[in-house]
Amino acid sequence: MRSPDGDIVADVHTLGRLYRYLLEGLRFSGDDTTYSVTGSRVFHELGRQEITEVAALRHRTGMDPGHLSRVLARLEEGGLVTRDRSPQDRRHQTVRLTARGRAASEAIGTRAGEAMRDRLTALPGADRQRLIDVLTSILDALHATQDGSHIP
Numbered sequence: 001m002r003s004p005d006g007d008i009v010a011d012v013h014t015l016g017r018l019y020r021y022l023l024e025g026l027r028f029s030g031d032d033t034t035y036s037v038t039g040s041r042v043f044h045e046l047g048r049q050e051i052t053e054v055a056a057l058r059h060r061t062g063m064d065p066g067h068l069s070r071v072l073a074r075l076e077e078g079g080l081v082t083r084d085r086s087p088q089d090r091r092h093q094t095v096r097l098t099a100r101g102r103a104a105s106e107a108i109g110t111r112a113g114e115a116m117r118d119r120l121t122a123l124p125g126a127d128r129q130r131l132i133d134v135l136t137s138i139l140d141a142l143h144a145t146q147d148g149s150h151i152p
Helices: 008-026 037-047 054-061 065-077 099-121 125-145
Strands: 028-030 033-035 081-085 093-097
Touching: 037 054, 037 065, 037 093, 037 099, 054 065, 054 093, 065 081, 093 099, 099 125
Parallel strands: none
Antiparallel strands: 028 033, 081 093
C-alpha cells in the first residue's frame, strides 16, 4: 500500500515489513536455541557453498561486519560453523558449516519453504500472481539500475 503522501521512504519501510512478514517462517528453533531471520539467512548463504569467504558472505547478506561477526561467533559456539584463515590470503577468513550446521541449514530451508508456501497459498490465485509479478518487477528494476552484484 502506497503512503498517502507518496513518501518513498515510508513506502520502502512498508515493503520491509512485508518482507519480514513473508520471512517470519525463517525463524528456526532447535537444540534449545532460536535463530533469528538474520541467523537463518546466514545459514542459507553458507549452505550454498562448501566454503565461503566472510567478506563475500558480508557482501551477499548486506550485513554490518560487526553484526556478522557476532552472528558467526554464536554459530561457532553452537558447533554449527567453523572459521579459518583463507589459504589464498591469510588476511581473509573463511567459514563453513559443520555437519550439524549443514543439517540445521537444511531444516531451515525446508521450514522456510513450507512457511513461504503457506503464506502465499493463503492468497487467492490472482493476488498471489500479482505479488510475485511485483516482486519480480522490483528485482528487475534493481538489477537494471545497479550492477546487481549485491542483490540476491
